Amino acid sequence: MRIILIMRLTPNDRLFVLTGAGISAESGLATFRGSGGLWNGYRVEEVATPGAWDADPELVWRFYSMRRRDALAAQPNAAHVALAEIEQKLGDQFYLCTQNVDDLHERAGSHRIHHMHGTLFQSRCVHCNVPVADKALHETATDLPTCPECGALLRPHIVWFGEVPLDMEGIYRELDRATVLLVVGTSGSVYPAAGFVHVARQRGIRTVYVGPEEPLNANAFDEIVLGSATGVLPGLLSSACPSA
Ligand code: APR
DSSP states (O other): OBOOSOOOOOTTOOEEEEEOGGGGGGGTOOOSSSTTOTTTTSOHHHHSSHHHHHHOHHHHHHHHHHHHHHHHHOOOOHHHHHHHHHHHHHGGGEEEEEOOOSSHHHHHTOOSEEETTEEEEEEEETTTOOEEEOOOOOOSGGGOOBOTTTOOBEEEEEOOTTSOOTTHHHHHHHHHHOSEEEEESOOSOSTTGGGHHHHHHHHTOEEEEEESSOOTTGGGOSEEEESOHHHHHHHHHHTTSTTO
């Protein structure tokens, strides 16, 4: 493992970026596992599992309403912007896969983005299963949202523990043709995302991690850049393809 200061991409490179909660930390959104983390005060199985939903949909909606409120109040930071800018340069040679359910990447200008754990601002009917836009706060039993088609409850369009992340096929297709994997702000503790670096390593492509501390899967990376997302990404990415 060594520290890098630059990352140069050639026209033949394809950059796959995986982001986690750490990229939104400097926008004021709490990470999950640090002190003050989102699960602090909430046990995961109380709010982020299918069993939690079956037991107490009102509690689950209170939790996700809190997260909607926080995300609506937050602004994209320089790291989100740096990723949107390099997408402009790389076009379809760029792919952003995020574990985050906030919309800060989109608000910074990202388009080629996939939310593998779902999105905070969509809900879906537990029967029809079709996601619909929903920014509302649902905080009491009397205002839980229901499907206009069949009347069943709408649930957050979030991938909970025990559920399968969205479009894994598309993710692995992109990972298969990437030449560089850049991972930012994720603790490397939740699979399958934490395993992307192992897939990349098997293919022999370059793997880089950016964050203030080593992730749990640090040993699998070629390079670790210790620093905050906003401290590292703008410089790292603007020098990656300066002539594009
Ligand atoms: N810049 C970059 N990284 C940061 C910053 C920062 N300013 N601040 C904190 N981090 C790093 C932490 O060092 C930590 O490694 O962000 C990481 C956050 O880790 P987690 O809280 O575990 O978040 P994440 O890895 O995204 O969680 C994965 O778990 O709870 C589920 O579904 C949820 O998508 C989430 C998944």
